[in-house]
Amino acid sequence: MDERIMKCFFATIAVITIMALSGCASSFGRRDVKQSASIVSYLFPNASETPKMNTGVTYLRPPVRVGLAFVPTAARSSELPEAERIKLLERVRDSFMRAPYIGSIEIIPTAYLRPAGGFADMGQVARMFNVEVMAMVSYDQVQFNDSNALSFLYWTIIGAYVIQGDQYDVRTMLDVSVFDVTSRTLLMRAPGTSQVNGSATLAGYSARARQAQIEGYNKAVDALAPALQTELDRFRERIKTEANFRVEAKPGYRGGGSVDWLSFAVVALVVLGWWAARRRKTDDVISGIPAKAQTP
């Protein structure tokens, strides 16, 4: 009798434990994670106002000073850390630097920009950092989280540390939009996308997912760099032909070796002197003046 009661007791404990662990496993069901920063929300925070068309001429003065920043959003704990943002911006900066008409690029920390600050905020930051053009990096990243068939083994407790029963699919899009601060004109834009898939254990899921998010941004920058280079080259051709762009190079941007009248006169006199000296030497030879007596 006692033995039967003990067996029932332990069976009940086992059932309760299994149910509890199953409950734990199901309570770890993760929601999809989304991070985004929209350039439109930043520049046109008041969606009811229609943006005005810029019909004027955009003046560009190469070499251009460029400010590079991420579009700011309201602070959230899931957003990309500032240190990672700076690293990504440094990589984007390297792509920009290859263009000959870009003089300098200033990386602007996100803290200097106000969420939904609009063109006024952009202008303020541009004046602060003394830049003429702002390159704003907007992003949209979605992380899909699913469990696979192996996740039922989490109830074994050891399975939570060993079995990779959770999967992540991180899709990232980066977009660089370049604006002339004075005329508020969009000069060019270039996108970069990436997709990172993987799986992780229950215990190690958060760390792997965070790494995947950062990897997603890095791969998006890898895709962005050639697209940006193509757009920079295309822009260089566009400004030569489009009437609404006027290029006024800063002093010292283009140099030419040029001759003035004084140099021309000096060279002319050198040639004349040489010709006269040669002719006198020839005359001396013809008239039989000995070589020693000739003026060297």
Add this chain to the structure above:
Amino acid sequence: MQTDQYQRVLAIAALTALVGLAFAPEPTQLALAWERSTIFGGQFWRLWTAHWVHFSMAHALVNIAVFVAACTVAAATLGARFIGWAIFIVSPVISIGLLITSPTLVEYRGLSGLATAMTVAALYGLAYAHRSLRWVIAVLAITLLLKLVAEANGLTFSSHIHSLPEGASVEWRAHLIGALSAIIYALSRSLRIMIRPAHANLP
């Protein structure tokens, strides 16, 4: 082919190339011009070819005329081989000098840096070969030097024969580096001749 004929053929070929490039389309000129970012990107030929392209026909023809005149005198007094070596060595010296001394310069074209170097070399050669002209040559050399110093300080003694395109300015550093290169050559040659008079006939 004898050496003289060979040198003459080379000179004619070089002059033809120079004049031909003056008529070349803009993409060709751009592919050969001095551009800071592309040189650092590995397109090192621009260190030499930048001096052979110009912004306009007038820019090219005036520079070529002065360059040929200076080369004629320099070749007659210092030897034709000197011209070849001078162009080969001074071209990248000027280009690299611009990379270092003009950090804001993005694009450069023009032969006048080399032309200035040849003018100074011609003055030296003339002074060495025709000692009766030394005082005249000294005056011309001082005039050229004063012009370079004035350019470096933003002053102009006389107007330019042609105008550069909008946004382009005269790059006086190219003239100065060319002149200094020729001065260094002249001093080293004079020193060599002083030590070994037998080297007087060598370039």
